[in-house]
Amino acid sequence: MEGKRGEEMGKTLMTETWLRNHRLLYVGATRHPFIRSIRDGNIDLSSFKTWLGQDYVFVRSFVPFVASVLSKACKGSDNSSNDVEVILGGMAALNDEIAWFKKEASKWGVQLSDIVPQKANQNYCRFLESLMSPEVEYTVAITAFWAIEAVYQESFAHCLEDGTKTPPELQETCQRWGNEGFGQYCNALRKIADRQLEKASDDVITKAEVTFLRVLEHEVDFWNISHGGTSTL
Numbered sequence: 001m002e003g004k005r006g007e008e009m010g011k012t013l014m015t016e017t018w019l020r021n022h023r024l025l026y027v028g029a030t031r032h033p034f035i036r037s038i039r040d041g042n043i044d045l046s047s048f049k050t051w052l053g054q055d056y057v058f059v060r061s062f063v064p065f066v067a068s069v070l071s072k073a074c075k076g077s078d079n080s081s082n083d084v085e086v087i088l089g090g091m092a093a094l095n096d097e098i099a100w101f102k103k104e105a106s107k108w109g110v111q112l113s114d115i116v117p118q119k120a121n122q123n124y125c126r127f128l129e130s131l132m133s134p135e136v137e138y139t140v141a142i143t144a145f146w147a148i149e150a151v152y153q154e155s156f157a158h159c160l161e162d163g164t165k166t167p168p169e170l171q172e173t174c175q176r177w178g179n180e181g182f183g184q185y186c187n188a189l190r191k192i193a194d195r196q197l198e199k200a201s202d203d204v205i206t207k208a209e210v211t212f213l214r215v216l217e218h219e220v221d222f223w224n225i226s227h228g229g230t231s232t233l
Ligand SMILES: Cc1ncc(CO)c(N)n1
Pocket: 055, 058, 059, 148, 149, 151, 152, 219, 222
């Protein structure tokens, strides 16, 4: 996938280089045991419910972060009308997502008002807050946004591939992030990030790469919650 993009552009994109250089961590975030257990059909439903409740809390904190990225796009982008439309589309999807979490929680008997965010979730939300600071460059923020969405897209798309044993009652969840449209949206975010990175200073590129790695670590930690694992951060 990265190779094809590179050929089209005639040069190596920054995200492509990072995905190559940090392959193990990326695979750790997108092929986590939690995702493997959905794909293999041996997921423990209490793990799924834990994930559902925790992710609802995460998504609520994700909304102001996305709003901050949108605001930075308005000010700091050379192609702000395109970027704003892509990011606004993401916000609209989050609106749907929150309604979906409520519906899904009631289906599974998960009481959303009772959810206590776990340590890894709190850390991830605090990290998002730090990225909302006006001092954080648009390039860094959009890179984080892309990485956060891409991990879910790739993880859940993996559960929908032919020959997987994803339980029917979890198909809808996997579709939510694994569908083609969400994949195209992630590609649009990636394109924005690469365009920004292309004209960024070395200092900003380094910051964006560190942020990308932190996102991957937080995602691994987040999946670990539902597996009863402990934080590595
Ligand atoms: C932890 C986490 N990462 C990414 C997404 C994608 O929106 C999500 N819903 N939750």
